[in-house]
Amino acid sequence: MLSPPFSHAPLRLLRPLAVAAALLAACPGYAANAAPPALADSGAEQTAIQSLLAGQDGVLKIDGELLDADALRQLYRPHHWQPLWGDQADSLMEILGAADQEGLQPSRFHLRAIARRRADGADAQTRAEAELLLTDGVLRYASAMRGQRVDPRSIEDDWFLVPAPFDARPFVAGHIKDIVPALQSLQPPYAGYQLLRRQLAYLRAVAAAGGWPKVPPGPTLKPGAVDPRIPAVRRRLMATGELTADQPVTPVYDADLQAAVRLFQQRHGLADDAELGRRTVAVMNVSPRELAQQVVVNMERWRWLPPHLESNHIVVNVPAAWLEVVENGKAVLSMKTVVGDPKHPTPALHAQLRSLVINPTWHVPSSIATKEILPKLKKDPTYLLANDLEIVSDSFPPGSPESQGIGIDWSSRTTFPWSLRQSPGSDNALGHIKFNIPNQEDIYLHDTPNHRAFSRASRDLSHGCVRLENPDALALYLLRDKDWTQARLNQEVQQGGTHTISVSKAVPVWLFYWTMWVDADGVLQTRDDIYGRDHRLEAALARPPSAKVEIVPKTSTQPQKVICEGCRIP
Known part of the structure; x- marks a missing residue:
């Protein structure tokens, strides 16, 4: 039985290339450690390279493989069409062959076509073709490793974390002599x-070995049950370590199995009720091959990040509905959050937290006023008054009955025609504290009067903004250099006035989307793809490769503006 990898095992940038060797061994005539035939006539190969790249066509086709001829000309012309790689070629083949360890597809880098030519490379034309295929593969590998395969704006309307453009051509040109470490x-x-890279190798090994035991479908099983399906559950949980291998494989749902089921549910973001219902069994039966593909998608998102995050920052992982405050690489504060529901997804973005508001006023978005509040007013004309909501209009003086919805005929209205705000207080949808992170999407972090939602395993419930389980803790952290205490914060809240307080130094905030990560104990955590982003990215990565080496453009159509819809009405 294969054991899951542990986080304390050593990490290396380049693993043993067994997979690459196996792939290349399948190519006729290629041995991973064999050098290409001796170059009898380098001048002839130089001439063949120049001839292949002659003309103005942007694309070169060799053995059915599409090469970026323009990029290749830019690399070879300054070198007078001479071959570039010499004794580095074997190492480059190994790196490209091991691309699957990075979640990439080695077939995108022309390996089979190269191997065939290296095996039959007695003549200059064949060697020149192998050289150009290899160089194009190197360009594409470099581009892919820097997250250039998919522009997230092309598949998401609300993704504002765009990878920095990376042009592989000058990168490769600047590293001709040290291309392998580069x-x-x-x-x-x-x-x-x-x-995640290590988990990918583990999951693929499990898949190759036949996968995990399957759990048969059936009615929900609860602790204490005796059922012929229980042994299959035990074997499944032993395979991934939730249940120790020395446990007897009995049909009884005992206390040890109950603890193991709860642990499995927690690792997968499920309600940890220890019941073996349809949802839990379905997740148990997700194959390691499927999980490996989910790992690949999440590895791609890591490539979209800049080379370094700020030393101190706040990050919200939206699928996990979880916030962490990070100082020098360590989480110093963490809490549950509530994030946008599938119809109102929380966008991916980077902003700066500059201030917080105590006892904020909520300006109700017009869509909520029309879709949620108007129907309630038709049933109960006193709804605004009961929830501290007030119409803001020159037609209605503040405090008048009309400003509170009294005396207005709501029955025939199909839209809410006025601005609407909710006064500070215990029922305010933003709670007692709002954290401003200025951004064009009008997204922010805030308190909530409804803390029941934090007891749920699935917390994608808001209209886009991020609700916090413990806003006081975050406020006191941000104001720690200003002698704020819990007592002082409570006093400010109880006084009822609205106050905006600037933080001494802006704190970067990242709203990101990982459905898979490895926790501090080395355990792979998975969460639902609540917005379908994994699915869209997986489909984009599976598209046929472009004839040109990919570069995410500096400017392109921006995602549509996402307006935070605040919170659902309590």
């Missing part, structure tokens, strides 16, 4: 990426 340096410098 390519190795392109891995994202994050432990999160490296740990």
